[in-house]
Amino acid sequence: MGTSFKGNKSFLPSKICVACHREMVWRRSWAKNWDSVKYCSDACRKKGSKSN
16 A cells, blocks of 8 residues: 555545445455446445446
8 A cells, every 4th residue: 555545545546436426435355456346335236237
């Protein structure tokens, strides 16, 4: 992460969920595929795939 994080989430990148339009903040589990993350949760993923 580097020295700028220090527990302050304002330094983390964020995106808007495609389904619910809420802001989602970067998570360590999304580190390898952050560019392809579109949904904030499984519920939003299911909701988004039904509307497509």
